[in-house]
Each structure stands twice: as C-alpha cells, then as structure tokens.
Amino acid sequence: MKTPTLIILTLLCAAGAYILVRNRASDIAYRAGKKPALHSLPYYYGMLSALWCALPCLLIVFVWTVLDDYAVHAAIVNLLPESVQALPASEIDLVVNTVINLALYPNALLSSSTPDYLIQAGQDYLRWQQLSQLSLTVVVLVSLFLAFSLCWARIKPKVKARQQVERIFQWALLLCASIAILTTIGIVLSVLFESLRFFQSVSFFEFIFGTHWSPQTALRIDQVGASGAFGAVPLFVGTLLISFIAMLIAVPVGLMSAIYLSEYATPQLRAIVKPMLEILAGIPSVVYGFFAALTVAPFIRQSGGFLGLEVSSESALAAGLVMGVMIIPFVSSLSDDVLKAVPQSLRDGSLGLGATQSETIKRVVIPAALPGIVSGVLLAASRAIGETMIVVMAAGLAAHLTVNPLESVTTITVQIVTLLVGDQEFDSPKTLSAFALGLMLFTVTLALNYVALYVVRQYREEYE
Amino acid sequence: MNSKSGYNRLFDPMAETGQALDFSQHGLGQKTVGNPFSVKAKMSVRNLNVYYDDKQAIHDVSLDINRNEVMAMIGPSGCGKSTFLRCLNRMNDTIENCNVNGEVTLDEQDIYHKKQDVVPLRARVGIVFQKPNPFPKSIYENVAYGPKVHGLVSRRAQLDEIVEDSLRKASLWDEVKDRLFSPGTGLSGGQQQRLCIARTIAVSPEVILMDEPCSALDPIATARIEELMAELSQNFTIAIVTHSMQQAARVSSRTAYFHMGRLIEVNDTRRVFTNPEHELTEAYITGRFG
Ligand SMILES: Nc1ncnc2c1ncn2[C@@H]1O[C@H](COP(=O)(O)OP(=O)(O)O)[C@@H](O)[C@H]1O
Ligand SMILES: [Mg+2]
Numbered sequence: 223m224k225t226p227t228l229i230i231l232t233l234l235c236a237a238g239a240y241i242l243v244r245n246r247a248s249d250i251a252y253r254a255g256k257k258p259a260l261h262s263l264p265y266y267y268g269m270l271s272a273l274w275c276a277l278p279c280l281l282i283v284f285v286w287t288v289l290d291d292y293a294v295h296a297a298i299v300n301l302l303p304e305s306v307q308a309l310p311a312s313e314i315d316l317v318v319n320t321v322i323n324l325a326l327y328p329n330a331l332l333s334s335s336t337p338d339y340l341i342q343a344g345q346d347y348l349r350w351q352q353l354s355q356l357s358l359t360v361v362v363l364v365s366l367f368l369a370f371s372l373c374w375a376r377i378k379p380k381v382k383a384r385q386q387v388e389r390i391f392q393w394a395l396l397l398c399a400s401i402a403i404l405t406t407i408g409i410v411l412s413v414l415f416e417s418l419r420f421f422q423s424v425s426f427f428e429f430i431f432g433t434h435w436s437p438q439t440a441l442r443i444d445q446v447g448a449s450g451a452f453g454a455v456p457l458f459v460g461t462l463l464i465s466f467i468a469m470l471i472a473v474p475v476g477l478m479s480a481i482y483l484s485e486y487a488t489p490q491l492r493a494i495v496k497p498m499l500e501i502l503a504g505i506p507s508v509v510y511g512f513f514a515a516l517t518v519a520p521f522i523r524q525s526g527g528f529l530g531l532e533v534s535s536e537s538a539l540a541a542g543l544v545m546g547v548m549i550i551p552f553v554s555s556l557s558d559d560v561l562k563a564v565p566q567s568l569r570d571g572s573l574g575l576g577a578t579q580s581e582t583i584k585r586v587v588i589p590a591a592l593p594g595i596v597s598g599v600l601l602a603a604s605r606a607i608g609e610t611m612i613v614v615m616a617a618g619l620a621a622h623l624t625v626n627p628l629e630s631v632t633t634i635t636v637q638i639v640t641l642l643v644g645d646q647e648f649d650s651p652k653t654l655s656a657f658a659l660g661l662m663l664f665t666v667t668l669a670l671n672y673v674a675l676y677v678v679r680q681y682r683e684e685y686e
Numbered sequence: 687m688n689s690k691s692g693y694n695r696l697f698d699p700m701a702e703t704g705q706a707l708d709f710s711q712h713g714l715g716q717k718t719v720g721n722p723f724s725v726k727a728k729m730s731v732r733n734l735n736v737y738y739d740d741k742q743a744i745h746d747v748s749l750d751i752n753r754n755e756v757m758a759m760i761g762p763s764g765c766g767k768s769t770f771l772r773c774l775n776r777m778n779d780t781i782e783n784c785n786v787n788g789e790v791t792l793d794e795q796d797i798y799h800k801k802q803d804v805v806p807l808r809a810r811v812g813i814v815f816q817k818p819n820p821f822p823k824s825i826y827e828n829v830a831y832g833p834k835v836h837g838l839v840s841r842r843a844q845l846d847e848i849v850e851d852s853l854r855k856a857s858l859w860d861e862v863k864d865r866l867f868s869p870g871t872g873l874s875g876g877q878q879q880r881l882c883i884a885r886t887i888a889v890s891p892e893v894i895l896m897d898e899p900c901s902a903l904d905p906i907a908t909a910r911i912e913e914l915m916a917e918l919s920q921n922f923t924i925a926i927v928t929h930s931m932q933q934a935a936r937v938s939s940r941t942a943y944f945h946m947g948r949l950i951e952v953n954d955t956r957r958v959f960t961n962p963e964h965e966l967t968e969a970y971i972t973g974r975f976g
C-alpha cells in the first residue's frame with residue numbers, strides 16, 4: 223500500500239477502535255444496571271484505544287518515510303560502480319537523481335546512450351522501494367492489531383482511561399506550545415549566527431557607528447569601489463525619523479479618539495465608530511503604501527512647492543504621515559481598553575467631589591490608565607519601526623543621513639528588502655548584512671515589547 | 687421540600703424580597719407613615735420619582751433631612767436606597783438612562799433647577815461610596831484633590847492645613863502622618879474608607895451622603911467609622927444608607943424605611959426599632975425579609 227492509503231487506513235482503524243471499545247466498555251460498565259463498573263466513562267476507553275491505534279502507527283509511517291530516503295540513497299550509491307562512487311558528494315547526488323528519474327519515467331528519459339549501470343541501479347531502486355513499502359504496510363498492520371487487542375483486553379475497572387487520555391492530550395498541547403517556542407528560538411539563533419558571520423567581514427563598531435551605507439560589493443575583484451560600506455547609522459536615523467513622525471500623528475489622535483470614545487461618546491455612536499476604527503486597522507499596509515506613494519507624497523511635494531520648499535518626492539514626511547494614520551487605530555483601541563478598565567468607582571469618586579468630567583479625565587482617569595497607555599504607545603512604536611510595506615513604497619532607497627522630514631531617507635526594513643530581493647550570492651557581506659539589520663530590528667522591537675509588557679504588569683499589580 | 691422553601695422565603699434574609707409579603711395587600715401606595723417632614727430641614731425632597739428607562743425605582747417619595755442629624759435609610763436590597771441617596775447630590779446625572787423628577791431642595795434652593803451647577807452642589811453635598819475608592823495617588827493628593835479642583839487654596843501651606851485638618855476629622859491623621867506621600871491604595875480597607883471620608887470633608891461640605899460605607903469593612907474598622915459619624919454629625923448633616931439595622935440603631939437619630947421604591951415609614955430611630963408604626967417596617971426589623 224502507498225503511504226497515504228496507509229495513513230487513511232490507520233485513521234479509519236482508530237475510529238473503528240473508538241466505536242468498538244466504547245460500546246464494549248459501556249456494555250461492561252452498565253451491565254449490572256447499577257453503579258458503573260468501570261473507572262472512567264466508556265468514551266474515555268474508546269478514545270484511549272483510538273489514540274493507541276493512531277499515534278504509534280502515524281509515528282512509524284513518519285519515521286519510516288524519513289529514513290527510507292536516506293536508506294534508498296545509500297543503497298543506490300552502493301550499486302553504482304566504484305568510479306562513480308569516488309566523485310564528490312554533490313555529483314553523486316546528481317547521479318542518484320538521474321537513477322531515480324530513469325526508473326520512474328523510463329519512456330521519457332531512456333535512450334540508447336544511457337549507461338547500463340544506471341538502468342540496472344534503477345531496477346534495483348524500484349525493487350528496493352517495493353520491498354520497503356511492503357514491509358511498512360506489514361509493520362503498520364501488525365501494530366494496529368497489537369494496539370487494538372491490547373486496548374480491548376484493558377477495558378477493566380482498574381485501568382484509569384480518563385487519566386491516561388488526559389495525560390496524552392496534555393502532552394499534545396505541550397508539543398504544540400513547544401513548536402511555537404522552538405520556531406522562535408530557531409529563527410533567533412539563525413539570525414544571530416548569520417549576523418555573526420557578517421560581523422566577521424565587517425566590524426561590529428563600523429556597522430553600529432558608521433555613517434556611510436552603500437552595500438554594493440564588487441562583482442569582479444578588480445572593480446572600483448570594490449568593498450561596500452556598511453555603516454548603519456543613516457538607516458537607524460531614517461527609521462527613527464519616520465517612526466517619530468508616525469508617532470507624532472498616531473499618539474495624539476489615537477489617544478484623543480480613545481478618550482472621546484470611552485468617556486464621552488454615547489453607546490450608539492460608539493457602536494458605529496469603534497468598528498470603523500477596526501476596519502481602519504484591517505486595511506492591508508500595502509494599500510496604505512501606494513496611498514502614500516501615489517497620493518500623499520505628490521501632494522506634500524506640491525504643497526511644499528507653493529511654500530517655496532524643496533521637497534523630495536519620497537519624503538520621510540509622506541511615509542511617516544501615512545504610517546501614523548495606519549497606527550492610529552492601534553493606539554486608540556489599546557488606550558480605549560485601558561481607559562475602559564479604570565473602575566467606574568474612581569470616576570464616581572471624583573465627580574462626587576464636584577470635579578467636572580474633563581477634570582476627572584485629566585486628573586484621575588488618565589493618570590490611572592497611564593501605564594497602560596504608555597505600553598500601548600510602546601507597542602505602536604515597535605510596529606512603526608518594523609513596518610515595511612509603506613516605507614518600501616513611499617520612502618527612499620538611498621541612505622541619506624538627515625533629520626529633515628522633507629528629504630528622502632531610507633529605513634532598516636527597506637534596506638533588508640532591497641538587499642534580499644533578486645538573485646543573491648548567499649555568503650556575500652551584502653546579503654549577510656540583512657541579517658545584521660534584522661537582528662537590530664528584532665532587538666529593538668523585542669526591547670520595546672518587553673518594556674511595554676513590564677509596564678502593563680506593574681499597572682495590573684497596582685489595581686488588583 | 688416545599689414547606690422548607692416557604693420557610694426560607696420568610697426567614698432567610700437573602701431570599702428574594704417582596705415575595706413573602708405582597709405589598710399591595712399591605713397598604714402600599716398610601717402615604718408614608720411617621721413624620722417625614724420637619725420645620726428646620728437642611729434638605730427636603732418632595733414627590734420624587736426616579737426611573738431607569740421605563741422602570742420606576744423611586745415612587746413619590748417625600749422626606750426632610752434635618753440640619754446636623756444622622757438620618758439612616760434602611761430597607762431590603764434593591765428597594766432604591768442608593769438611587770434615592772444619589773438624587774441628593776445629583777450623582778444620578780452620571781447614569782445615562784436615569785430620569786429624575788420631583789423637587790429636591792438644599793437650604794430651600796432647588797438643586798434640580800435648570801441653572802443649578804452641579805460642581806458647587808457636589809462641593810456642598812459630598813458622597814462616600816460603598817466600596818472605598820481612593821484615587822491611585824498619594825494619601826496627601828487624595829485629600830488635596832477636592833480643594834484643588836475647586837480652587838479653594840492658593841498656597842501650599844493652606845493646602846497642608848486643609849489636608850491635616852481633614853485627616854484629623856476623619857481620625858486618620860495619627861495613622862498616616864508619617865506616610866502622607868505613599869499611595870492611598872496601600873492603606874487597609876477601613877483606612878481607605880476613612881481616607882475617602884477625609885477627601886469628602888476636605889471641600890467642607892454641609893451634607894455628607896454615605897452609601898453603605900461599612901459594608902466592605904471588618905467589624906473593628908466599622909466601629910471606628912461609626913464613632914467617626916457621631917463626631918461628624920456635630921458639624922455636618924449626614925444621610926447614611928445601611929443594610930445593618932444595628933448600625934442604623936447605633937448611629938442615627940431618625941430612620942427611614944424603604945420598600946420597593948416607596949418610603950414606608952420615617953420615625954425616630956428608637957421608635958422604629960422598638961415600636962414601628964407600619965407592619966412592613968416591623969416585618970423587616972424582625973427579620974422576616976432581608
Ligand atoms: N443603573 C441602573 N440601571 C437600571 N436599573 C437600575 C440601575 N441602578 C439601580 N437600578 C434598579 O433600581 C432599583 C433600586 O436600586 P438601588 O437604588 O441600587 O437599590 P438599593 O441601593 O436599595 O439596593 C433596583 O431594582 C435596581 O435594579
Ligand atoms: Mg445600594
């Protein structure tokens with residue numbers, strides 16, 4: 223049987239085992255018509271046997287399939303003549319692929335010039351594969367049978383099926399949780415190691431403090447300007463400039479709309495405005511991006527022209543403004559939540575002393591919610607720093623070291639994109655510098671998120 | 687089984703109210719018995735009706751509260767005591783679906799008059815809530831809050847004086863004088879409630895409303911607040927809602943009994959607890975419903 227068939231068969235058997243064992247268990251349990259005679263409810267026994275049938279078999283199929291590849295590879299190599307075996311590893315791989323392809327599609331690929339040993343190896347490969355598939359089927363069937371009969375025999379009062387099922391689920395949950403954690407760790411480590419490779423060719427301090435960024439490396443050794451310059455300061459400054467402009471828009475507007483929504487708006491108005499803000503949050507950033515590039519940037523350029531200002535067509539201002547608009551709902555909905563969380567009793571206390579509503583908001587509600595608001599702002603800042611689409615479309619590509627919002631700047635994210643788009647030589651400093659930039663980005667946003675969470679935790683402690 | 691639940695209805699104070707005794711058969715809708723009116727009223731309420739949306743919570747209540755007296759309001763929970771109390775300084779304005787009509791006067795001035803500003807009104811009629819609600823600020827700032835909001839002081843020294851004076855009047859000064867600048871939320875429940883009282887006193891109100899001020903406190907803290915009320919009544923007019931009849935008996939000079947939004951009886955406290963005029967009052971104080 224083919225592997226997919228085997229998997230389906232296993233699942234069917236598990237379902238069957240569930241039904242059979244459950245019925246049998248409920249027969250036993252309620253036979254006397256008195257108190258249940260089993261430790262757990264019947265369906266726990268069913269579930270336990272289904273798990274015992276399915277899990278080991280699926281594991282066997284999985285491991286077998288993985289090992290099969292290696293085994294087949296090794297076996298084919300063994301069948302090849304010594305002259306071929308002596309070749310370097312990458313060429314042997316090629317030969318092995320040819321063998322497999324020849325065996326699978328003889329009509330399309332075979333010709334009179336095909337060497338005999340390849341055909342022979344192909345035949346052996348096919349035979350080997352059949353054998354492996356057959357033995358897998360046998361193993362799976364046997365283990366299904368074993369698991370089922372074992373569970374059938376274990377429908378007994380002293381078998382604690384519920385505990386066992388629950389332990390299995392607990393492990394399954396743990397497994398899923400650890401997948402998330404391990405993936406994160408994996409990504410972090412990979413970025414870290416690639417960055418270390420980058421820092422072998424470019425010094426860390428040059429990267430952090432250098433003010434010149436032009437990552438072009440030579441195609442030929444003798445080319446002019448052979449070594450790129452990897453001073454990331456212009457990128458940091460550009461990123462901060464655009465994020466700063468964005469926060470300048472998003473924080474006041476977002477905060478004030480949150481205050482309006484949570485303190486003044488009638489429930490009816492709130493019911494309309496809140497969903498609209500959420501829609502704003504749902505607009506894909508690529509849409510904001512072309513809005514920035516095609517509408518806002520030319521508009522700013524023209525307005526600047528009227529005022530006699532020199533405005534670059536990819537000004538930091540345009541990207542920052544649009545990014546600010548994008549982040550507004552983020553700030554406002556987080557702040558709205560924390561403002562809403564301030565207990566009504568505090569507002570009553572202040573109003574009861576004769577404070578007006580705006581005094582109450584200024585002196586009691588906002589100070590009480592401040593830690594939450596601050597952490598919302600920090601999270602928004604980390605989004606602004608990591609935002610990519612808008613700046614790719616609306617900010618510049620060339621790295622200028624400037625804080626003038628009317629000039630064009632570039633950001634860390636834009637540079638990562640441009641470094642990696644297109645064909646790249648994987649171990650050139652140019653490509654590797656993307657990892658170093660990624661590491662910086664990651665560190666900064668991680669720090670911001672951490673501080674934000676820390677602030678929130680402090681805030682919770684104060685309130686409960 | 688059945689007889690037991692009937693028993694519970696009658697004697698379990700937690701059982702649903704108004705079930706054991708059907709109000710319509712017991713003179714509901716007649717005038718309040720006892721003497722709700724007086725000649726030297728500090729606040730007087732006439733024909734007050736309060737609605738939450740369409741639901742009426744207060745039915746035609748008239749009552750005078752005398753200068754420098756402690757007036758206790760008792761009654762089963764949900765009978766409208768808090769609603770009534772909150773009408774006295776227009777705290778009900780903050781509840782969107784709440785509608786008040788009738789007349790409430792403070793020193794003969796209608797507090798629901800169109801031109802009445804609630805800011806000075808609430809400075810004159812302060813309120814202390816059921817659950818202590820100190821602001822998440824320092825003890826000092828909590829007490830200084832009202833004076834600052836009302837612009838009562840211009841210099842720090844004056845403010846210090848008001849803070850100390852209020853804390854003394856709330857008999858909290860000795861416990862907190864060494865940590866005036868630590869957070870008010872760090873105090874014990876009883877101290878927090880006294881802090882809230884000090885906060886109210888700091889704007890020198892004429893009337894203090896208290897809505898079950900001790901219900902979240904332990905017996906010792908409760909005793910201190912009760913002592914405090916006796917002292918405060920020398921300078922302030924106090925209206926207190928309480929669910930504890932013992933408390934009403936201990937602290938108040940007159941007691942008003944509410945039932946399902948109606949004011950049933952108002953009499954001297956001793957009279958109410960020894961010889962109530964209305965059978966509902968009697969049923970309540972003898973514990974036939976909670
Ligand atoms: N904000 C509100 N909205 C609607 N109904 C309310 C509101 N507050 C109180 N009520 C209703 O008004 C009645 C009186 O409530 P309340 O004054 O709190 O009673 P008490 O303080 O005597 O327990 C109750 O039936 C209560 O359900
Ligand atoms: Mg109440």
